[in-house]
Amino acid sequence: MMRNEKALLRSAEAGNIKAIKALARRYDKASGRWTDEPNVGESISLSEFFANMEREENEPCKEKAFEWFMRGAQLGDPECMYEVAHRIYDAIGCCKDEEWKSRGKKSFEWYLKSAQAGYVPAMRITAYMYGGLCVEKNEPESFRWYLKAAELGDENSAREVAKCYAKGKGTDKNLAEADKWLAKLSDEDYRSTLHDLAQSSDDDKIMWLDRLIEFGDALALKYKADVYAAEQKFSEALELYIKAGMGDPEGYNQDVLSEALVQSGNIYYTGETGTQSDDLALKYYRLAARKRYIKGMVHCGRLLYDRGELDEAEKYFDYAANHRENFPFVNRINGVAREYMGHICARRGDMAQAYHWYALASEDYNNQAMKLKMADAYFYGDGVPQDVTKAIALYEEAGKYPSHEYFFEARTKLGWIYKLGEFVDKDSAKAEEHWKELRKLDKEED
Template identity: 25%
Template sequence: MRSGGAAWGLVLPVWLLFLLTFPLYGVSPAAADFEAGVAAYDRGDFEAARREFAADDSPEASFYLGRIFDLGQGGPRDPDLAARYYGIARGGGFTVSGSQGVKFRWYLSAAERGDASSQARIAEMYLEGDGVKKDAQQAEQWLLEAAQNDYAPAQCSLYEFYSNGVGGEKDPGLALSWLHRAADGDYVRALTTLAVLNYRGEGVTQDKAEAARLYTRAAAQGDVNAAYSLGVMYYHGDGVGQDYCKAARLFDFTARRGDSAAQGLLGFLYDNGWCVPRDKFAAAMWYLAAARGGNGQAQYNIAVMYLNGELGRTDRNMGLEFMEKAAANGVPEAREALVKLK
């Protein structure tokens, strides 16, 4: 419920009191205590860290303040204030390489305190040489730290690390063990990756039924790609019993979220009345949505509807327009139709 009364002025939160108490550019160089700010930051006392950094006029202190407000540490996030501090840091000569170094130190301090997401980020920085020299062994160690803390993104990264042999020789068995561990925690990225492996029989015995079960778990969490892949399996009866009704529900879910392939297939279901009412106008709506998203088959299907007058009247211009787009997208039927039409 909205309120415009006086209650807004009764209590000021700590972060706002800080902003009112300390000016943006710091008190004075004499009051600077950057190291005290870093120490406070490292022990998680962000209120004290803000005080110390605000009392320091160095570009590096401004960068730290930008990070604090960017990440909402010790108070609400404030992207605008963060941007101002970042600007001050850049204006003071704080370089990109310098910012990378500070970023690495920031994540490292959190990683050493046991924060799993920071441990995974440090690993990524070692892999990419972001603010630190590339080091696959260090990356592996930090990924293992995060993965053993049950951080599923790190477990998936270890799958990729060992699958690709980033640190040396490939180890498919170890890679899969980490992927399974992440999937056991219902992590969507792991579920969909494992589903693809099971569907294709890559690194595991092919098991399309298991792929469908994994896609179902990911789709239940709202993953659009998993829902579409599962819908296609039901549509074709591939690894599961053919079921146009389940396919229609899954395509409807993904189509409404902008997936052009699902939009085209949902249009086809309405066009033919498979488990949904036969409805040319609903079919055309979904064909058009898919066609505008670049789906060649949908472009061909809507072109045929326009040319045949299936929507109440013939529209040769629209029909030709979409037929040409379908032909350009490599649809053989469209190329053949254009030869006859012209």
């Protein structure tokens, strides 16, 4: 141990708060812990989450950090109280075997103490937890703490205060007061608070969306159109969808704006306003596809395929079928695009390539038709080498849940496989089990 470290330890042991905090932070840093970890009620992006998933952490250092923060908390330091509360809540260096709810209750006590001692970040979390996280919901108390933190300059709490006044949560509804607090926010916070309000309120939804539109927010046009579409007011919805989709503002979620174009196309394709127009539908689907929006591409491809324009359809399906996203576990396979790549090859007479695509399409959890098609292909050796084991696995996937589109067909086949027992051990009871479920569904429908 270096001389200055010894001195720091001696000072901390003697109860010097500054030294205690410095020592605790040293251990915290040495623990390899994710120091920017989100606190209670905070969220993070998926990329941050993945970037911090595989850290090598040092447990004894985390425990030491907790011990020193606890020493500071017991000596009455509000920042240490806050750190202790956070560590108890997330079981960092302590309470490993304790249930989350019980940890939550304990951590709340420390957050409250820290808030009462005047520490602003703790006030915000106390307010958040009074919303019903691990403690009994108490909206007036939640509002009181948000207001206190906001009055001390905490911008996040100011957002919450505005929302409480706007919705009458924990206090009387007061739009003038809400406006007063909204006016204090930065442009970015103002916008996101209005989005929160629009999303969470039913009665005032349009009012908040109109405010956002007035502010020049492109997403609000799309969300307002969604409201109209849900109310079956398609002319109004169409006008807003087009306006949202045709703008090209930077800094907005482009997928949402592309979705507005797809919805414009849908309204023309389905004829919601009384006019069915494939040409206009294709125009908007194409605009969405140009933004590399997968759904737009598949819509374009399907319309062109139905018209027999296979070469152009193929361009869209090919891109969509091979599209991959950055995060593996949210990566879905676009089975419809793969299925249509197969149909295109089949129409051109290239059955080997068609089955290549059908097999890929059958990997899509959602594509029950392709699962059934490939199950039949493997069962009979039609287009692919016969492989009954693969066939059975695919029939089982296609008939897993009654909500599956081809549940009936898949279950019927599985029943026959067990009844005839040519490829598996004959099992009449199992066959009957498959069919019984189908009869049960028939009765429910009757």
